[in-house]
Amino acid sequence: MSDAAQPTAAEVRAAAEAVKAALDRHLDAVERRSGEDDPAVYAAFNELAAAAEAYDELLYDAYDEVTPFEIPGDDSLPAYAGPDEPSALSVLIRRDYAVAEPQRLLAQAQRVADLDPDVPDLAPGSHRPGGGAGIVGGSVHAALGVLFGEYEPDEIASRHKEFGLEEGDSTLWVAALDDLAEPGEWLSAPFDQADPQRVVCRFDVSAVFDEELDDLDDDGLDDVVLGVAEDDGMLGVVSDDDDIEVVDDLDDEAETDGAGGAGGAGAPGGRKGPGAPR
Structure with missing residues (x-):
């Protein structure tokens, strides 16, 4: 400055x-x-x-000085001000995608169009025969219309990679209503009346949360080793400073076999040695 x-x-x-x-x-x-x-x-x-x-x-x-404290900004919803016992609710969902592979998107949409004889041929300049053979062409806009018209949003979310899409952030809000809206009442502006103070609960998905977890792992788990006790399934935490005794299960099995026991790998209670497939 x-x-x-x-x-x-x-x-x-x-x-x-x-x-x-x-x-x-x-x-x-x-x-x-x-x-x-x-x-x-x-x-x-x-x-x-x-x-x-x-x-x-x-x-x-x-x-050129800074304060020694930081107050987080307002990135959360305001306090709930809706009815205690909602008689109706509104579910608002937003999912963002990047078109990572346009050619895959076009191919998948064309495959859907080819299987639907009722889809008209809307691709500009297309002279191919068949119902939906030319609806997609090279238009990402048309391809999106075909896929989202054919599949439910949840199915697209679970199969987004197949359609050449890459997930961004997503959120789901459940908001309380006083009364259910009349049919067609809000269709012209479906998201304009969303009131954050009436949100009962929300669920967010974002890569930023994964980054925060990675930071926690880097900060707090660098000197910790996790081990699972095979017999009782208990999870133990072992620090780097503890002495760890390694027991060779193969030697134990050999001794058992030599004594006439039935403790082979296929017998009840038999153990597999370190590194053996489970």
Whole structure:
């Protein structure tokens, strides 16, 4: 940032005072809350987060310093404000896909069209005989229409790789309604009336969650080895500092066989040696 655009000391001080005031309002809202999901606490938290973020940016721009704390932003749903006993519900689903392999998508759609004699030939410039022989052609737009018209969304989700698609983020919201809408009432704008405060539950799928789990694994499980006790199925955690005694099961079996026992690999209770297929 240039010197002319840098915030003044007074602006940084004002931002710090705003954080102090937001802290007071947040604590006051917490002390006066009416329940776990009090909207006043939720609003005060968001104000505090915004004030802290503004102060952090100004502090860095003016002095190249950062704050020692971080308040998470508002990336969750607001407190539930719908009926306790919903008489109707609305399920909203969003699934994102990338068209990773257009040729595979076109081939799969054309295969569906070829098997449907009722599909008209809509491909521009196509003169091929047959009902749906030319509906797809080289149009990804037409191919998507064919596939999503033939298969249920859940089936496409489970078979997306077959159709040349790559999964992105997805979410499912279950929202409470006072009454079921009249037939055709919201079809012109199906998602405009979604109210986050009426969401009973939601389920999100995103690669970012996998990355967070990988980070946890890297941070907390580097020096831990997991082992399974074969006899009782119990899962044990063994640290690198523990002494581990390796028992050669093949030697045990040889001794048992020599004594006339029936402990072979095919007998009840028989064990397979290390590395043997189970």
